[in-house]
Amino acid sequence: MTRVLLTGAGGELGRVLRQSLAGSYDLLRLSDVSDMDPAGPGEEVVRCDLADAEAVQAAVDGCDTILHLGGMSVESTFEIILNSNIRGTYNVYEAARKTRARRVLFASSNHAIGFHTRETLLDASAELRPDSIYGVSKGFGEILARYYFDKFGIETVCVRIGSCFEMPMNRRMMSTWLSSRDFTSLVKSVVAADRVGFAVVYGASDNEPQWWDNRQTAFLGWRPLDSSAAFSQEPHIVNETTDPNDPAIKFQGGGFAAAGHFED
Template sequence: MIGSNPPAQESQNAAARCIDRSGKRIALTGGSGRVGTALRQFLAEQVTSIKIVDTADPGPLGANESWEQVDISDGEALATCMADVDAIVHLAGYPNEQGIDDILRVNVLGTHNVLEAARRNAISRVVFGSSNHAVGFYPRETRVSETDPMRPDSLYGLSKCWGELEAGLYFDKFGIRTLNIRIGNAGDRPTDARALRIWVSSRDLAQLVLIGLEHPDITCTTVFGISQVEAGWLDNRAAAALGYIPADSAQSLAGPDTALERPSPMPHIAEFFQGGRFCVIDHDGTLRGRLR
């Protein structure tokens, strides 16, 4: 609801804003990847320890970091690996479109295995790296909130919908609390017009992760992983209600390249929908409207 918050909620939000550290030992799947590596730099001093779970070598480790070479598609190995952590931050998986067999094996089964590892090890908190592509087939003129129906723009986006839905199942059945972060464009700075509307810094993403690890009101909760953006497409009041105050601004880091969209073979599709070029993959080229 839009309006002033009652005193109890104001007090709760003030407490949430103070979440700048977690005493939890976390497992970070995909911690060797681009987003995971950048996130570790901000989480290193904010959590007790980070166990990187990845098939790829993460390179030099921090003082409170370790690495286990585990494939998330191997459920038994993953469950064993998670036996000594308090929470899981799940970023592993293909970050772009792939064939259905790879999407099912890694993104879908892998996320299932993460939730199963949490259940088997009595881990009560998961932070799931979802994606804006879970709602990528909304027109750019539509402002989307976490309560709007999912409209994935790709098999990749569909796999993120699966992860969010299964996280809900695992809360309802087992009480595992998950913050689904629909990550926008994660990088050092926005690099095109679309990224300018959905960009997120590593520092702001780390803030959301800490909220996911510690906020008392997380159930199966969905927010958008975006920093301060102007004329954005995503309504992130749910994150603000949890105390999220982005520190970084997309516009302050924008260069001349953000005036233009990246080239696409179907600009009438890519520049109409929020998912951009992901919407173009295997598209037949006909622009369709759909009731919300």
């Protein structure tokens, strides 16, 4: 029996997974701080603030796998990031430890490594170089996941999600784009694997050019089927002008790397 908790189920990616994973597991429990549509067949819906440790433990209880997408998905103030992404992720792992959940898919981000230059090919062993406080929170989540695996045996696949939209919005996303179909197949691969240990996967489709190398996690058996090449002749891609000295062009994090400190 496979019982899965999806945090952040009311967000954009959460809604994608809710639809694409429907009927895949014995139970899909959906949690978010916001209101969601009523539960369908095989679903449970629970409202949960990730900063509330007791509420998080109740949401995790009885689930063997957690798809942790919840939290702030963009740059924000430290206080907001602290509660939603740092404290919230800690609460998820503590709940997993207390309830004996076996595996977590942690939705990390390319912004955890956003200050690497675009000409640097990264793999799972790449140094964390966050481009924002948001990216720092994702780096924290990855390190926390490593700790909970080493000390308590809770497996985690950290997915450094690129840009999961209907299509690439600019030329940067020609490298970072992740289709919803490929994201769903990655999630299913993580849930179904016999063992994952602690792993880092770059969430991107089979794009050209490529900035990220997933060979270290080939054991998951995930093979993206889509490619941003299908959008290479879109006018907004062809006609985009860039300055090679702009930090948004130099660094993989794009606009996050170029932006000033959020608190200023």
